[in-house]
Amino acid sequence: MRRYSLFFILLAIIAFSACKQTPKKTDDPAIQRKKDSLERIKKAEEAEKVRPRTAADIKLEKDLTYNEHTLEETYPYKDTTRHFQLDKIKEKLAYIENFQRAPHNYAVLQNYKNRNGESPVVENFVRNAYKRVSDTLGTERYQSAPLYRAEDSAKPSIYGRDGSLVSLESSDTLKMVKVNGISFEGTWFVPKRYVKSIGDSLKITHVNFVDVTNQNILTVERTGEEEWKIRSMNPATSGLHKPPHQMETPVGIFMVQEQKAKMFYLGDGTKTIEGFAPWASRFTNGGYIHGVPVNNPKGKIVEYSWSLGTTPRSHMCVRNASSHAKFVYDTSKPFKSLVVVID
Template identity: 55%
Template sequence: MTIKNHILLITLFSVLFSVTSCNEKPAAIVQEVQDTVKTIVEDEKPKSIDPASIKIEKALLYDEHTLEDTYPYKDTTRVFQWDKIRKGLAFVDSIHNESSSWAVLQNYKNLNGEAPLVKNYKRNAYTRIADSLGVERYQSVPLFSINDSTQAEFYGRDGWLVRYIKEEGTFDKITTISLAGEWLVPKKYVKQLSDTVIFNNAIFVDVTNQNITTLERTDTAWLVRSMNPATTGRHNPPHMQETPTGIFILQEKKAKMIYLVDGSSEVGGFAPYASRFTNGAYIHGIPVNAPGTQMIEYSASLGTTPRSHMCVRNATSHAKFVYGWAPTLATLVFVID
């Protein structure tokens, strides 16, 4: 609830108590206050936005390797899924109509502690523990039922955008975008975002069509800033994983993200202009294998089939654009299929 409405409610109740103490038609006053409170509460509810009403205009800031809305690929065509993108943008616009607080779940490389076992778990194709929905324990965050804080029900992904409700003892109460209901999460895994955060930057990664687009919010429309080919993560145990779908917060940036040779501690090379959004998944440029040091602009494999370890591979100049354009903890990354 906004500060303005808090003040209004306090004033109304003060008037109520003042008037009723003088026996001046309390029933009528009570009804008037109840009606006013109802109006305030209804005003505070998030207002649904029709995705069809979202206005998108092309105003590219990065115009290299640009794709069309529909483009050929082998014996078929690929597209930018503007219907799904509009739904995502409608969600972002609805956020700005709310007075909610937002947060991001964080546990990169288990830095905030390994999540406890969930009630129902299994070992996946990578021999790692995962919950019943397939989310791995490693680098994830435990989600406890509000009725049982002794054992977690599910894992929340590192980087998930969540709605922050309130503090409850050693837990924070949240709601997620993908799981219904309210959840309790140990405080150490929850980073509250600034009350003044505005999500004006959105990135959409399409794992089906192997493309990426960036959009920027203005007062009148969402402006398309780039439309490019990309390569996402491939399911190939034990080292390569799909890029997970969902809504994430851009968490950190590295000018050079050092990577290791699979299954060893040997440096394998670096990926330039890396922007991380979940686990070890970065939006980055073309990898440079050791001992090479010269950046590579483009690869013919971009926009073809998934082939990375989880990351979203881009032309290096586009990765550089994203690196400079998208602010951390204020940019949403939508991974769609």
């Protein structure tokens, strides 16, 4: 009996060991298809997160919070029509969405009235219609920052406009810092004195679009992921190319840098204060978004001018109805908001 007992115990041990070594059965096809499907969904979600956004991804809805002097999307002008270039605006908003999705140490190029020193002459320079030194792209030396191809370059290659947004790629303790352009293309070296660091937490929620072709201004506010609301649609008057004093408003992406409740201006070619423009928000060089100019330093604010929305006639600035300039002044804070000039 003991022999039989031992025999059966041995058989049980062998059977148990065999069970442990038997590989698990492969999942049935339905379960495997479900696993594969979940894996594909996960990969698709990961790819969607990093996919560059396009104009088609931007949700842009009209939800005005400023309701004075409002223009329709398409409106008559003399014997033709003008419009708001919403497709181009969506393209710019997609670009803004894309650069904000990657980490950056943001900075702004600054040289208002050459306060940080006159830039050196670029390698290949020209004299423009105003008889001022410019690079071959048309950016003037005056009020700009020099951009060098390499840290040890003898001369800058081009100029970066005052108010241009960049990503700071090297320590700002150095004399010469490396930047990647956001407002312009390429990687460049810039003397530190022309670069104002604004940190890594910038979140652009307010953008002002100035259209120099259609002479209008549209403001937007970001309300969610790829979601923007149109807050105002107004007539505007941009800068006129008329040497030696009047200059066109440059096309590009600029940071709002400073604001003045009254921006006093001089008479052309003089040092005499001729008047003021109310609710001025400066974005590049001497270019401001501001209200209707008052040709009297002690005069009262004027709300509207017949010239708004007609033809360029300003000095680089963007004229608005004064209450709209106040709206921009209140919503677009310095170093937190953009002015995008399109043509």
